Amino acid sequence: MTGHWAEADVETLASKLIVHGVTDTNFAPEQPVTRAEFAALIARALGLLPQRTDRFRDVQESDWFSGAVGAAAKANLISGYEDGTFRPDAPVTREQMAAMLARALQLGGHEVQGNAALLERFTDxxxxxxxxxEAVTAALSAGIIQGMTDTSFAAHNQATRAQAVTMLKRTLQSMKFMNP
Structure with missing residues (x-):
């Protein structure tokens, strides 16, 4: 992480026991973050207590992420697919992450009105x-997510662990759960 653009954000959330490395000594900032990992990040960040869930047929009670997925689902932060799955091992996309974080803002009582004009700069x-x-425009308006470039949003790109931590930190700051 030394010298990485997200170093300070990762260290801040790691010191609050919200984020963990892939090992005790490696964070892997450019590795894709899975849907299960991101659900666990949101649940820890918001202090949600683990919950059992039978909402998703591919989440078993014995899975390490089961309680976090259950808590995030109960809080309406996450949703699954029409086939009844959550797809916990699938990488979370940037638009999926924006939707989850916009819901986190709502849960925290911080309703953000999206400004659709912010999308105009993105050719994609x-x-x-x-x-x-609507969630993407809300996340853009709140300053939680930005484009991959000045003209590209990359909605279907896999989000990295570094991006996830930075966006989660911005969400917590926007909700006034932590200082800027």
Missing amino acids: RADISAWAD
């Missing part, structure tokens, strides 16, 4: 799924 704005459009 049509790639943002209809179900995620």
Whole structure:
């Protein structure tokens, strides 16, 4: 992590016991973050207590992430797919992460009105799924997520562990759960 652009954010959330490395000595900032890992991050960040869930047929009670997924689902932070799965090992996309973080803002009582004009600068704005459009604009308006470049949002790109931590920190700051 030394010298990485997300070093300070990772260290801040690690000191609060919200984020962990892939090992005791390696954070792997550029590795994709899975849907289960991101659900666990959100649950820890918001102090949600583990919950049992039978909502998703691919989440077993014995899975390390089961309690976090159950808590995030009960809080309506996450949703699964139409086939009844959560797909915990799938990498979370940038638009999925924006949706989860926009829901976290709502849970924390911080309603953000999205400004659709913020999407105009992205040449790939049509790639943002209809179900995620409002959440993406809310996350952009709140300053939680940015484009991959000045003109590209990359809605379907896999989010990295570094991106996840930085966006989660911005969410907590926006909710006034931590100082800037």
